Amino acid sequence: MNFSRRTATVAAIAGTASLALVLSGCATDGGDGGSGDEQIELTITTFGTMGLDGLYAQYEAEHPNIKIKATNIDTGGNALTDWKTKQASGGLPDIQAVEEGWLGSVMEVSDTFVDLREYGADDIKDRWLDWKVGQATDPDGRIIGYGTDIGPQGLCYNGKLFEAAGLPSDREAVAELFGGDNATWDKFFEVGKEYVSQTGKAFYDQSGFIWNSFVNQQEEGYYTKDGELNVEGNKTLESFWLKLADAQAAGLSANQAQWDWGGGKAFVDGTFAVFVCPGWMLGVVKGNTEAGGGDASTGWDFADVFPGGASNWGGSFLTVPTTSKHPKEAAELAEWLTAAQQQVAAFQAAGTFPSVVEAQSDPGVTGANELSEFFNNAPVGEILASRAEGVVAQFKGPDDALIQEQVVGPARTALDAGDADGPTSWKTLIETLHQLVG
């Protein structure tokens, strides 16, 4: 190559200029928005089936200057990872949905969330159940989230399979079968063993959700109220674990993969007959049954009973990270999305039971809707309201989600797969706890 000096100089200048362009291009890449008041884009990240998707368009129509960009992540576990990653590296949305299970992690960094009292949270906090607001309040008294739903638990069961096994299939009779108001887990396992002996098929899909329900039912879960770890030497938890092992040995568990269920097929082909159902899980059951090729005629029903009494599993909050460029507009949208009318709409779409008191008795919740049609016309709203009585909030520690997923998870899988018996898998669980949490 042999070009003149002039071209070389020009090339050098052009080279530096284009480099500068590339670099400045990189620098401006992430930050559009923030300019002008006329058009505001709000980003929102939700997960699972929260029933909010249909509401955004309505809000946009009522607020022409707002554009909502929504992301929904498939499961709460993946949403947690997404939130943590963005919390550490940036890129949080204007509104972040937070699940009760990982509230403990969120509270560790509660100062990175907008105190919604600055936007009028104090004036409207009476809308919610007291304990729901309490959960979203940090030790300094800042309210960092508006509650969406709560997770009172009832029992989903497949009426057709119950009938085929010679068990009652009628909703009230099923509730009685499990013990009605005095339903216990022992009775639950007993019915399960009867079902298995009648049909030769499993009773529930896998042990994990049963375990979750039980832990959430206790006054203190993986942590004591003072924030101390509460797993090792916890006789209540350990003895229930052994009961699960016993039930597995009796063939009650179908050892299905959580959140997969063979793409929903397991809900349709009679692999299992009962399923623990917090309100939001109703949408999951419906969605999976439909994905597996089933519909209302598959036989799923919802009974007003729960072994061991009232239990709350899950429920979420909408928070506004302090990184939001439009905290005021974001807080307004979060408030609107969690207001009574919208909670009713979300419930009808996904079964997320309202945490707003007024919405709980709304005819839209108590009456018939798409979801109740799917569940053999069960009055799901009324049942959930009845299941919500006596629910108390449980303290969630900083590593609650980690314990649930990575400490209990592997031991539970070993149990379900028959790779380890009760005492062995409990020992593994404690060992893993020491390795991961301390």
Added chain:
Amino acid sequence: MTTTSPAPAAGTSALTFRQRLSRADVKYSPYVYVAPFFILFGLVGLFPLLYTFVVSLNDWDLLRGPGEWVGFDNYVIELQDPWFWNSLFNTFSIFLISSIPQLAAATFIAAVLDQNLRGKTFWRLSVLLPYVVTPAAVALIFSQIFSEQYGLVNNLLTAWGLDPVMWKHDTWAGHVAIATMVNWRWTGYNALILLAAMQAVPTELYESASLDGAGRVRRFFSITLPSIRPTFVFVLITATIGGLQIFTEPKLFDATRATPGGAYHQFETTTLYIWNMAFNQDRFGRAAAIAFILLVIIVLIGLINYFLSKSIATNETKISRRRTARRLDRYRQAERAAVPASIEIRQER
């Protein structure tokens, strides 16, 4: 790159602005040309590397940020961490199960494609097709194929009266399933690289070999394989680097499971473990330490590769030198034998 050299300034007379400019141009503009690479490398390569090192020396929490300075404690913890060694075992196991059959198959496919086939381009493009699909999609599809209760493979196995394999619970079965994904994606790619090398082998070699009576198999092992050795070493090195960084396949193989890399971490590779440590367990410092240990391991393997390929190369020269020496010897002996003979003949006359 060369530019015309500046006219040497006569004597010590002051240079004009233009002359000084052109001098500066010659001296400095090459640096400007190479600058983009180094600036980008500094930004996305060197800085993260150093930053990671600093993080690894702290008790760094993902959410709470930098904690106490702990020196090399994180490294000590990780070297004693059974899950770290578990991840290393998984990494190497999956690497070996995937690479060895993969390279063997790639060589075979390349040899077949090297024949005079009809529709050459069609066949060549076909083997590259899996490479076009994103790993995430591959992982999702294979995850369904290897599903334990509803998957294609287990359905076939049970249809033939065999026991279903627990792909997502059993260690070896899981490794095989993941290696299958890796192989599906990379075999065709490697085959094409090897094919290019095979096509560069001079046809004269084959022709003279067949004149000497060498069959197809003999020609393949005695001519094709030795001729493509440098390319083979290249493919081996890239396969090693890729194999030690497998992430997407094990991450998405059992995607709904909360523990990454299988229920018992049985196919959690080291890169996946780093991710889990950092973003699920929030231990950024320890994750950074593992990243650095992995770096050392990869550098070590790189060095082994380097010396191995070098010794292969030197062995080759040694062998060929020895051969030349032997032939020369033989030639000289023959000459020596021939010379007296001719003298004798002359004497006889």
